[in-house]
Amino acid sequence: MMQGQEVDIAEMIFHHTGDSHELEFEPFGTIHLPAWQPVHIGSLSIDLSPTKYVVFAILAALIVYTMLKVAAVGIERARRAGKAPGGYAGAMEAFVIWVREEVAIENIGHEMGPRYAPLIMSFFFFILICNLLGLLPWGGSPTGNLAVTAALALIAFVAIEVGGMLKLGFKGYMGTIFPHIDGLPPVGARIMSIGLAPIEVMSKLVKPFALTVRLFGNMTAGHFVILALFGIVFLFGHLGVFSYGIGIVTVLVVVGVMLLELLVAVLQAYVFALLTAVFIGLMQHEH
Amino acid sequence: MDTLPAPFRLNPGLMIWTLVVFGILAVVLWKSLYPTILKATIDREARIKKDLDDAERLRAESAAALEEQRQLLASARGEATAIIAEARQAAERERSAAVEKTRQEQEDLLHRARREIEAERERAVADIRREAVDIAIAAAGKVVGARLDAAADRKIVEEYIGSIGTGARG
Numbered sequence: 001m002m003q004g005q006e007v008d009i010a011e012m013i014f015h016h017t018g019d020s021h022e023l024e025f026e027p028f029g030t031i032h033l034p035a036w037q038p039v040h041i042g043s044l045s046i047d048l049s050p051t052k053y054v055v056f057a058i059l060a061a062l063i064v065y066t067m068l069k070v071a072a073v074g075i076e077r078a079r080r081a082g083k084a085p086g087g088y089a090g091a092m093e094a095f096v097i098w099v100r101e102e103v104a105i106e107n108i109g110h111e112m113g114p115r116y117a118p119l120i121m122s123f124f125f126f127i128l129i130c131n132l133l134g135l136l137p138w139g140g141s142p143t144g145n146l147a148v149t150a151a152l153a154l155i156a157f158v159a160i161e162v163g164g165m166l167k168l169g170f171k172g173y174m175g176t177i178f179p180h181i182d183g184l185p186p187v188g189a190r191i192m193s194i195g196l197a198p199i200e201v202m203s204k205l206v207k208p209f210a211l212t213v214r215l216f217g218n219m220t221a222g223h224f225v226i227l228a229l230f231g232i233v234f235l236f237g238h239l240g241v242f243s244y245g246i247g248i249v250t251v252l253v254v255v256g257v258m259l260l261e262l263l264v265a266v267l268q269a270y271v272f273a274l275l276t277a278v279f280i281g282l283m284q285h286e287h
Numbered sequence: 288m289d290t291l292p293a294p295f296r297l298n299p300g301l302m303i304w305t306l307v308v309f310g311i312l313a314v315v316l317w318k319s320l321y322p323t324i325l326k327a328t329i330d331r332e333a334r335i336k337k338d339l340d341d342a343e344r345l346r347a348e349s350a351a352a353l354e355e356q357r358q359l360l361a362s363a364r365g366e367a368t369a370i371i372a373e374a375r376q377a378a379e380r381e382r383s384a385a386v387e388k389t390r391q392e393q394e395d396l397l398h399r400a401r402r403e404i405e406a407e408r409e410r411a412v413a414d415i416r417r418e419a420v421d422i423a424i425a426a427a428g429k430v431v432g433a434r435l436d437a438a439a440d441r442k443i444v445e446e447y448i449g450s451i452g453t454g455a456r457g
Binding site: 044047050051054058061068071076096114122125142146154 | 295296297298299300301302303304305306308309310311312313315316317319320321323324325326327328329332
């Protein structure tokens, strides 16, 4: 595909950012993932065969586990020795504490914050590693796929709404759908309240939708930019000696965008964790 | 769905995979790793909370003790005031009793003195009268012995007696 003079850049971009049933390690080869029979639930047919992003999501989970496991072992050893953990373990401890204190507890509150903190921390580290995997050669960002970000946002949505229900009780939770209107006669307040319910439900659904699209958009856009810039190399590949100049400039620009992507990868993991914490906190303090 | 470009297709299978993978990761981290990594922090939080609770309890206790002291002081002050007032009243009573007694004694003394003076005076008057009578008799005897018949002398005696009578009465 890439050896040809005429390259369909759009096809290349979508091919690289899309999911597939094979892991490409060109020029070393390709691993074909097993294809399973779709599972039928009623009229729905769900293909549970592992795809490229499934593999990378599992890889991200294993990396997160290993990172934190090594840190935990170091911290445990330092504690046995009666010392403060140093080096990698100390850095990871500070990192985890930062996510817990500044992202989770700061936004959810001191009462419920510690209970939600593990979820927020897991969101942060899992999304961070998923984002970074896309920057590796032959890698891919599971978070650059709508299904993955939608699934993560679904978990956030459940945490926000179920958490609110547990905290506020059924009556209090219904108050977040049918808001309490002050300054109107009872009948008018009831009518207004019912009238506002669709807007309240919409606002509940918009939050996970925004989480889904924000993460997906940021990850995908970065890859689009990088691949489009690489497309320049192929577009002008026939210009002889000039193509080298174009190639060098393009590579420099791509390196710059990659560095930006590194920042975006951390930033979007932070944003997803932060917004989830903020939404949980808003729900907890709803009256 | 399949008509959309690859990145925009929503594959339910991948969603389920993500839910399972992230779910397992979150539970494993929550149960096994976070408690170890955060043990120092959570212990410190618990210790700070305990310290705060202790401080609050001690504050309440000292406030109660202070209040108790204040009440004790107030009641002691009230008691002292009552004792002073009572003492003052007792002293006043004593003083007025003493004054009354002295006045009574003075009065008694005065009465007695008056009575004695009166008695002395009466006795003196009686003595004078007796003396006067004796003198008069003696004088009369002398007058009578010499020229008792003279009308002029007779008149002198009568006048004399009369003057004594008025003097004794005066």
